[in-house]
Amino acid sequence: MERVDHEGQIATAMTLSRMLSVAPLTQQGPVKFVIFDIHALQTRFYFQDSILPCLLSAMPRFLRELEREHVAEKIAIVFPDDGSKKRFSTFFPAHFEKVVCSKMRVGDERLLKVTEGDPSGRHCFVVDDLVQSGGTLINCNVEMRALGAARVSAFVTHGVFPNESWRKFTPPHSNWDIVYITDTIPTIAQTMLSNATA
Numbered sequence: 001m002e003r004v005d006h007e008g009q010i011a012t013a014m015t016l017s018r019m020l021s022v023a024p025l026t027q028q029g030p031v032k033f034v035i036f037d038i039h040a041l042q043t044r045f046y047f048q049d050s051i052l053p054c055l056l057s058a059m060p061r062f063l064r065e066l067e068r069e070h071v072a073e074k075i076a077i078v079f080p081d082d083g084s085k086k087r088f089s090t091f092f093p094a095h096f097e098k099v100v101c102s103k104m105r106v107g108d109e110r111l112l113k114v115t116e117g118d119p120s121g122r123h124c125f126v127v128d129d130l131v132q133s134g135g136t137l138i139n140c141n142v143e144m145r146a147l148g149a150a151r152v153s154a155f156v157t158h159g160v161f162p163n164e165s166w167r168k169f170t171p172p173h174s175n176w177d178i179v180y181i182t183d184t185i186p187t188i189a190q191t192m193l194s195n196a197t198a
Contacts, residue, residue, distance in 0.1 A: 017047045030050055033051055033053050037087075058182050060091060074122045075096050075122060078117075079127065082102065084128050098117050099144070101114055114143060120149065130160055131156045131158070132165070138175075142175075156179075167195075179196075
């Protein structure tokens with residue numbers, strides 16, 4: 001979390017960066033920390049000069065998977081919000097349709113609508129850096145199917161999935177064709193793999 005909304009809440013990104021920043025220097029100088037798909041790019045400036053954050057993305061690996069396993073399909077890359085589009089759209093070539101969603105509130109209800117792109121007849125891949133409960137991704141899935149997507153899959157770098165929310169992404173509770181996550185949280189990745197093939 002990069003912001004504090006109420007008293008007593010901990011800014012975990014700032015706290016973690018302070019903890020990592022006390023790493024001792026190496027013989028070659030500052031310690032290098034490799035971070036994949038950091039949630040908010042401005043977090044890199046929380047680190048002190050004693051460490052060098054090296055920000056990488058898992059999206060190139062996912063792109064290779066698309067080009068290897070889905071080459072014959074019409075593909076759309078779906079961004080669940082403008083932030084995801086800004087962060088990840090440059091990783092995907094122009095021949096992939098880009099679909100951008102926007103979250104809005106109507107009364108107490110949170111809705112998700114497509115603001116650009118056309119998912120109809122395509123295998124839509126919803127991409128994001130992390131997933132918690134999965135609500136936003138599930139809403140994207142529903143919206144893509146309502147707009148005529150042929151298939152809907154997801155790619156997420158960090159599958160956090162508290163309270164076993166991963167169950168919404170595995171059979172028999174899932175409406176996803178394929179769900180890709182990395183193993184940045186190994187226990188979740190292994191649990192999902194075991195349940196997907198069970």
